Amino acid sequence: PQDLSYESQIETQLLKRGVYETPVYTTTVMGKGSFDLSDIEQEVSTDTKIIWEKAVVSISTTDPKGISSMFDFTLNGQQYEMLPSSEFSILGSTGVHGNVAIDPNQTNYQFSFEMPLKGSREISFLPLGENTDVKVGSDWSAPNFTGEFLPESRKITESGFEAHWSVTSYGKNLPQSWIGLASVDNETLLAKAFGVGLYQEVDFYTMVDRSTKYSILFISLTFLTFFMYEVLAGLRIHPMQYLLVGLAIALFYLLLLSFAEIIGFLQAYLVAASATTILVTGYCFSVLKAKKRALSIAALLSALYGYLYTLLQMDQYSLLFGSVLLFSVLATVMYITRNLDWYSLNKTNT
Numbered sequence: 001p002q003d004l005s006y007e008s009q010i011e012t013q014l015l016k017r018g019v020y021e022t023p024v025y026t027t028t029v030m031g032k033g034s035f036d037l038s039d040i041e042q043e044v045s046t047d048t049k050i051i052w053e054k055a056v057v058s059i060s061t062t063d064p065k066g067i068s069s070m071f072d073f074t075l076n077g078q079q080y081e082m083l084p085s086s087e088f089s090i091l092g093s094t095g096v097h098g099n100v101a102i103d104p105n106q107t108n109y110q111f112s113f114e115m116p117l118k119g120s121r122e123i124s125f126l127p128l129g130e131n132t133d134v135k136v137g138s139d140w141s142a143p144n145f146t147g148e149f150l151p152e153s154r155k156i157t158e159s160g161f162e163a164h165w166s167v168t169s170y171g172k173n174l175p176q177s178w179i180g181l182a183s184v185d186n187e188t189l190l191a192k193a194f195g196v197g198l199y200q201e202v203d204f205y206t207m208v209d210r211s212t213k214y215s216i217l218f219i220s221l222t223f224l225t226f227f228m229y230e231v232l233a234g235l236r237i238h239p240m241q242y243l244l245v246g247l248a249i250a251l252f253y254l255l256l257l258s259f260a261e262i263i264g265f266l267q268a269y270l271v272a273a274s275a276t277t278i279l280v281t282g283y284c285f286s287v288l289k290a291k292k293r294a295l296s297i298a299a300l301l302s303a304l305y306g307y308l309y310t311l312l313q314m315d316q317y318s319l320l321f322g323s324v325l326l327f328s329v330l331a332t333v334m335y336i337t338r339n340l341d342w343y344s345l346n347k348t349n350t
Contacts, residue, residue, distance in 0.1 A: 001033040001034060001035050001111070001128060001129045001130070002033070002034050002035060002036040002129065002130050002131070002176070003033045003034045003129055003130065003131050003133075004031070004032075004033040004127075004128060004129025004131070004132045004133070005031070005032055005033055005129075005132070005133040005134070005135075006029055006030065006031050006125055006133075006134045006135070006136075007029075007030045007134075007135045007136075008027045008028070008029045008030070008117075008123065008134075008135070008136045008137070009027060009028070009136075009137045009138070010025045010026075010027045010123065010136065010137065010138035010139070010140065011025060011026050011027065011138070011139060012024065012025045012138060012139055012140045012198060013025075022120055022121070023120065023121060023140070023198040024118070024119070024120040024121075025118070025119055025120070025123070025138070025140075025198065026068070026116075026117070026118050027116075027117050027118075027119075027123070028114050028115065028116050028117065029114070029115045029117055030112075030113075030114050031059075031111075031112065031113050031114075031115065032110075032111065032112040032113075033110075033111060033112075033129055034108060034109060034110050034111065035108070035109040035111070036107060036108055037102075037104070037106075037107045037108075037109070038107040038108075039176075039177070040177060041104070043177060044179065048179065050104070052102045052103075052104050053101075053102075054099075055099070055100050055101075055102040056087045056097050056098065056099055056100065057073055057075065057080070057097065057098050057100050057111070058086040058087045058088035058095060058096070058097040059073075059082070059086065059095050059096050059097070059113070059115065060086045060088050060091040060092070060094060060095035060126075061086075061094055061095045061096075061117075062094060063094065063119070064084070064085075064094050064095055064096065066117050066118045066119045067096065067115060067116065067117060067118075068116040068117065068118050069116050070082070071113060071114055071115055071116065072113070073098045073100075073111065073112075073113045074111060074112045074113065075100050075109055075110070075111045076106075076109050076110055076111075077110075078101070080098040080099065080100050081098060082096040082097065082098045082113075083096060083097055083098060083099075084096060085097060090184060090185065090186055090189060091186060091189060091190075092186070120198075121197055121198055122146065122195060122196065122197040122198065123136070123195050123196060124146065124147055124193045124194060124195025124196075125165075125193065125194060125195055126189060126190075126192055126193055127149070127167040127171070127172040127174075127192055127194070128174075130168070130169045130176055131166075131167075131168055131169070132165070132166070132167040132168075132172070133164075133165070133166050133167075134164070134165040134166075134167075134194075135162070135163070135164050135165075136162070136163050136195075136196055137160065137161070137162045137163075138160050138161055138196075138198075139159065139160040140160060140161065140198050141156070141157065141158050141159065141160060141161065142198070142199045143156065143161045143163065143196045143197070143198070143199060144196065144197040144198070144199035145163065145194075145195075145196050145197075146194065146195055146196065146197050147192075147193050147194030147195055148191065148192050148193065148194050149165055149167050149171065149194040150165075150194075151163040151164055151165050152164055152165060152166050161196075163196060165194060167194075172192050174188070174189070174192065208253065208256055208257045208260060208265075211253060211256065211308060212253050214308055214311070215249070215250060215253060217325075217326070218249050218252075218301075218304055218308075219246045219249050219250065221300065221304065221329060222245060222246075222249060222280070222297065222300065222301070223242055223245075223246070224329075224333065225296070225297060225300055226241075226242065226245070226287075228333070228336065229293060237287060241287050244283065245280055245283065245284075245287075248276060248279050248280050248283070249276060249280065249301075251276065252272050252273065252275075252276040253272075255268075255271065255272035255275060255276070256268050256269060256272040259271050259272060269305075269309060273301075273302075273305040276301065276305075277298055277301045277302055277305070280297060280298075280301060281294050281295070281297055281298040281301070282294075284297045284298075307321075307325060
């Protein structure tokens with residue numbers, strides 16, 4: 001087509017199978033545009049004959065099962081029934097086509113159609129028009145724009161997004177017409193696709209995976225607290241006791257994943273964090289030989305698990321807040337030990 005435009009308003013939902021979630025959508029792709037046939041006769045060679053009475057319009061789709069109902073194709077005010085399979089052989093036979101009447105003496109043809117479509121995860125378009133204009137809106141708040149062309153404008157809010165693409169013939173670098181497979185092949189066309197994916201910002205598997213990246217931090221901070229008690233309170237803590245506390249904290253992540261698959265992430269997080277905190281605190285009553293010290297460990301773990309949950313809910317600022325936590329901990333340790341004579345401590349231990 002000379003001009004081609006698509007408008008699509010996507011309605012999404014999450015389908016669940018067990019603990020897995022997949023975003024699916026329904027939409028009606030409203031397409032319209034025009035064909036300019038004035039140059040066709042001039043571009044073909046003298047030994048080529050165009051059989052206008054067998055003209056076909058094809059709309060290719062990667063998965064025709066997603067076309068949810070029959071629809072018509074309107075060409076210069078006349079409606080044509082769309083039939084199964086595409087006649088546009090370069091993209092294969094998946095899609096629909098319609099036999100249309102073409103008068104070679106008429107060069108300009110306006111067309112439109114409304115295709116009801118169902119899909120999952122992504123929708124994309126090919127810039128087959130000399131000028132291609134695409135507008136997509138959705139109630140999905142986390143779009144992932146993909147493909148050869150990025151939208152010229154976009155608006156993303158918590159209630160959804162809107163995006164607009166405009167692709168000219170200079171950008172797509174494809175001919176408007178050709179004969180056979182000499183100029184364009186399947187791979188060349190598909191490489192020009194662009195669109196939007198339904199990106200899932202944070203699912204519970206992602207959050208569990210991200211939480212494990214902080215395991216060394218949790219164990220290190222707890223060990224550091226034990227070490228500070230050894231230094232400042234003169235306690236003797238055996239390496240085996242360090243190991244047992246470290247194993248208890250490490251089991252938090254296994255508990256989190258196991259329960260999350262059954263009861264959901266938030267509930268699993270509360271169960272795993274509570275169980276770990278209670279276990280370590282109870283053990284510390286004997287190891288640290290004072291209730292206040294054990295309760296300080298409980299307060300530390302509670303603060304860490306609360307802070308970690310906040311980090312897991314963030315997408316763009318999790319690294320920033322994690323860095324701030326590490327800096328704060330280091331500053332606190334440096335402040336507490338600023339007057340400590342480490343050399344005298346070593347002599348005393350000797």
